Amino acid sequence: MKKIYTFILKVVILFFLIITCLFLLENTFIRKDVNFGTLSWSNFYPIKKNSLDIMFFGNSHIYNGISGKVIDANLNTKSYTISSGGQTIYQTYFNIKEALEFQNPKLIVVETYSFQEKNITLENLRKTESESTNKSKLSSIIKKRFSLNKFIEANTLYDKDKVGIFFSVVRNHSEWKNINDSNSKGQNEINYNGNFFHKKILTIDKLQSYSSGSVNPLSKNFEITFDEKVYLNKIIDLCRKKNVGILFLTIPILPEYLSTFEEEYKTHKENLVGFLKKKEVKLLDLNLKHDKFDYTNFANDNVGRNQHLNYKGAIKSSLNFVEYIKVNFPEVLNPKSKDSNFVEHLIYNNKFNYNPDNLFKVYVGKTTILNNKNGIDKTLEINGWMIVKGEQSTLTEKYVCLVNNKYKYINLDNQITKNLPRKEVSKRFNKENLYDLCGFKVKINTKLLDKGEYKLVLISKDQNDVFRSKTINKSIIIE
Incomplete structure (x- = not known):
């Protein structure tokens, strides 16, 4: 009888050892x-x-x-x-x-x-x-x-x-x-x-x-x-x-x-x-x-x-x-937002010129609309730069938002090319190499936008996850 109990105990121990090994390997074989x-x-x-x-x-x-x-x-x-x-x-x-x-x-x-x-x-x-x-x-x-x-x-x-x-x-x-x-x-x-x-x-x-x-x-x-x-x-x-x-x-x-x-x-x-x-x-x-x-x-x-x-x-x-x-x-509806630290929260709550640092850091941006003079065809192209003063430009996340009264569009990750060379920005602020890669380019199929006039809002997120936004003095008309 003792041998039977010993055998059963060994089987139970072996079973738990196998199960333990399977759990330990669970994240390896994915x-x-x-x-x-x-x-x-x-x-x-x-x-x-x-x-x-x-x-x-x-x-x-x-x-x-x-x-x-x-x-x-x-x-x-x-x-x-x-x-x-x-x-x-x-x-x-x-x-x-x-x-x-x-x-x-x-x-x-x-x-x-x-x-x-x-x-x-x-x-x-x-x-x-x-x-x-x-x-x-x-x-x-x-x-x-x-x-x-x-x-x-x-x-x-x-x-x-x-x-x-x-x-x-x-x-x-x-x-x-x-x-x-x-x-x-x-x-x-x-x-x-x-x-x-x-x-x-x-x-x-x-x-x-x-x-x-x-x-x-x-x-x-x-x-x-x-x-x-x-x-x-x-x-x-x-x-x-x-x-x-x-x-x-x-x-x-x-x-x-x-x-x-x-x-x-x-x-x-x-x-x-x-x-x-x-x-x-x-x-x-x-x-x-x-x-x-x-x-x-x-x-x-x-x-x-x-x-x-x-x-x-x-x-x-x-x-x-x-x-x-x-x-x-x-x-x-929640009277107090549990999570306001995302781009959509700024845009849908009309925070188009938002700088939480009281100008200790200044958000700067410049854009050019790269479409022909006759208007916007199938693709809207926007070229520009944005920085957080004093922060390496590659650490700054960049978002481009098109806003009108009824429809708000924030670029998807696969619609923006980031960290493009803009060495002249570093020279402008007398910061050697700091802003050399602050450029961006956005391409958006205009059929993704409703017809109407849009204002352009640039948003950055720094390495501390702080957002800043700035309205650009340019409008875009989609017909």
């Missing part, structure tokens, strides 16, 4: 193709507990379709988006359940695109052999902490390979021979509230493909499956148990595509609204404003049933969302 599903969880856990006001959940339509920073700047809130490509309502439920272990937001927003695909039953999701679907499912769970909630989700949604969900060393064994630093590159390359924006616009050729009816519409037999209704109820009941408000949100679909199945879409939405109405839950469908979301608001995706908003569309949908929240969920 695939290079990190995505928003994994990143949104990696960046969620470090957030201060119970500090969020709004949380968004859904698939690629939500992380392409809204700007958390635009929303926060207008509502004085702090928001965060947890999303993954192709996320289903089943995954959304488990994501909300996990998030509410760490945060008690005033409002949870659930994006509804997943309901527009037919027959997503729990059994179909479990047994799918589709590589894209399996990859999507994994991205929504693998970076979650080890917990009972994760175990239940894995057992509910996955039919096989469950060990790999918990341990990347098992899941990515094919990567063993390629272990290097780049495998974990990108784990923090996501902005603070988990959104991604396209700068390109749907081409006319692709738009005509939609208008000609050559793209198959979403299923005409719209239905919410029994399983989906079960998990909808689970989400609603969970939010009410936690005393959290809930709103369902539909991001715009391309109008030319929507028109090919408008009656079916209307019937589907009536079914969804009817279900939610019985539960006394609201739905905000931004397609009701689709006349304002023309093709210039959509990304240049491949022609198909799945269209995403671009940066312009995300700004507009966010502003529509803001107006809706002000009327329907005023309790979400």
Whole structure:
């Protein structure tokens, strides 16, 4: 008998040693193709507990379709988006359940695109052999902490390979021979509230493909499956148990595509609204404003049933969302901003000439609009420089903002070239080499801008994360 106990003890010790090794290696065997599903969880856990006001959940339509920073700047809130490509309502439920272990937001927003695909039953999701679907499912769970909630989700949604969900060393064994630093590159390359924006616009050729009816519409037999209704109820009941408000949100679909199945879409939405109405839950469908979301608001995706908003569309949908929240969920508004240290906060709160140092440091900027004399064509080009006095120019972050009464546009990172040579600026201020690389150039497709007159605001952020802004005495007219 003693030998049996000794053997069992050795087996238990060996088991715990193996598990410990797997945990220690967890951050080593990380695939290079990190995505928003994994990143949104990696960046969620470090957030201060119970500090969020709004949380968004859904698939690629939500992380392409809204700007958390635009929303926060207008509502004085702090928001965060947890999303993954192709996320289903089943995954959304488990994501909300996990998030509410760490945060008690005033409002949870659930994006509804997943309901527009037919027959997503729990059994179909479990047994799918589709590589894209399996990859999507994994991205929504693998970076979650080890917990009972994760175990239940894995057992509910996955039919096989469950060990790999918990341990990347098992899941990515094919990567063993390629272990290097780049495998974990990108784990923090996501902005603070988990959104991604396209700068390109749907081409006319692709738009005509939609208008000609050559793209198959979403299923005409719209239905919410029994399983989906079960998990909808689970989400609603969970939010009410936690005393959290809930709103369902539909991001715009391309109008030319929507028109090919408008009656079916209307019937589907009536079914969804009817279900939610019985539960006394609201739905905000931004397609009701689709006349304002023309093709210039959509990304240049491949022609198909799945269209995403671009940066312009995300700004507009966010502003529509803001107006809706002000009327329907005023309790979400925060009288005191929890986080005001970001560019959008300055721009949407009209701080166009902001210098918090009382001139101990002076923000300086100069710009030239590099377009022909006959006006601005397809691309707006702006060339200039900006410095924080006394700071090495390469340490200064630079932003260019176009502002009119209704629309505000802040350049994306991939629209600005920074640290361009401007040695004459160093000479001007008698600072040898200090400002040699203070130049910048911005290129923006004019279709990303609404028509109208814009003033130009330059914003810098110094090495201490202090923002300064200055309005340039020049206007830009987009016709």
